[in-house]
Amino acid sequence: MIETLDVVGNNQPQIGKVFLVGAGPGDPELLTLKALLLMKQADVVVYDRLTPLVILDLLEPRVERIFVGKEPEHHTLPQDKINQLLVSLARQGKQVLRLKGGDPFIFGRGGEEIETLIAAGVNFQVVPGVTAAAGCAAYAGIPLTHRDYAQACVFVTGHLKDGNLDLNWDVLAQPRQTVVFYMGLRSVHHICKKLCEHGVAGSMPVALVEQGTTPEQKVYCATLDTLSAVLHKSDIHSPALLIVGEVVNLRSRLAWFKTNTC
Ligand SMILES: C[S@@+](CC[C@H](N)C(=O)[O-])C[C@H]1O[C@@H](n2cnc3c(N)ncnc32)[C@H](O)[C@@H]1O
CATH class of the missing domain: 3.40.1010.10 (Tetrapyrrole methylase, N-terminal domain)
Structure with a gap:
């Protein structure tokens, strides 16, 4: 020791x-x-x-x-x-x-x-331990960085304070990066809206990973425009992690962990 x-x-x-x-x-x-x-x-x-x-x-x-x-x-x-x-x-x-x-x-x-x-x-x-972003991304088949799509990865809190998220949205809206929101389940709608207002295309792929790395893991794939509607129809609970970026598209080829795709 x-x-x-x-x-x-x-x-x-x-x-x-x-x-x-x-x-x-x-x-x-x-x-x-x-x-x-x-x-x-x-x-x-x-x-x-x-x-x-x-x-x-x-x-x-x-x-x-x-x-x-x-x-x-x-x-x-x-x-x-x-x-x-x-x-x-x-x-x-x-x-x-x-x-x-x-x-x-x-x-x-x-x-x-x-x-x-x-x-x-x-x-x-x-x-140190395996943080949720690394674990959930790996088990969802989403590499957080990739030479062709993302040269940076940012971990951000999505926890609302007084109904607001005081984040540097211009930085989070930069291209060629992956943004991972922890504690963002209640603020999904707000996050998607803010990113679009700051220039990210509504077609940007996103994944919400619920209970990542466990046998109960569920992955909800959508876009910034459609995520709120997808979640509206689902019964999703904490803990959940939101991954925003082009790398999410790789999941269709790289997913390996037996899980529920929604
Ligand atoms: C207070 S933070 C703690 C983060 C923790 N220290 C870490 O490094 O992963 C709690 C948030 O982590 C995320 N989280 C933790 N475990 C998770 C899991 N198994 N699946 C999805 N998200 C998880 C969720 O966003 C949750 O709201």
């Missing part, structure tokens, strides 16, 4: 430690070997709604499990309480596994949790 930087003051006994670990987007076999090794050593796991439950089954029965949320509009524990919980468990001398869906540093608030740990003098380690 890699040694971590000791952030503790000299006169404070430090026994526990927090491991901030990415669990990947759903398929348990996308878990890293490092994550699996840490799961075997943990005393307690603190996990979110998007942590794949099949992964929790890999924990030793002795491991204490603490669920901390979060639903889109309903946090089981507010973020500052989660931060304090991690500190408190580590101070009890526990090896704490903070398990998060995808990657902890991509729309995962991992940075905030670590800032609190540093301020409290708690040692930690970060283990």
Whole structure:
């Protein structure tokens, strides 16, 4: 195991430690070997709604499990309480596994949790995970970059704040790139409208991937013009990821994972 930087003051006994670990987007076999090794050593796991439950089954029965949320509009524990919980468990001398869906540093608030740990003098380690964009795109047969169609890829939050999305739409509307929206299910209509207003053709292909990398994965393919209508007829639930770009057309040839195409 890699040694971590000791952030503790000299006169404070430090026994526990927090491991901030990415669990990947759903398929348990996308878990890293490092994550699996840490799961075997943990005393307690603190996990979110998007942590794949099949992964929790890999924990030793002795491991204490603490669920901390979060639903889109309903946090089981507010973020500052989660931060304090991690500190408190580590101070009890526990090896704490903070398990998060995808990657902890991509729309995962991992940075905030670590800032609190540093301020409290708690040692930690970060283990990256397969982020939803990489996992969903791979399992949907959509390469996020491609020499002929996209030389860049942007990850963006689609989370609405006060009914609005304060994004740099001119940048997102640039050609020859793929734009991936996390947390964009409720804002699909708004996103499609804004991209078109900023110059993207209504015929631009898009894919919405629901429960990517799991046996329940569904992929809805449409265009910016037609996506809202397609979703209107469907019963689609979070988690879902929106991929916008020419690369979506490659799916018709590259799809390999047995899934429901809608
Ligand atoms: C709060 S963000 C967390 C992202 C996570 N840290 C990561 O790196 O994937 C949650 C969003 O990730 C996306 N997401 C996570 N897992 C997904 C999955 N299996 N299928 C589709 N989208 C997923 C959805 O857009 C969801 O609203």
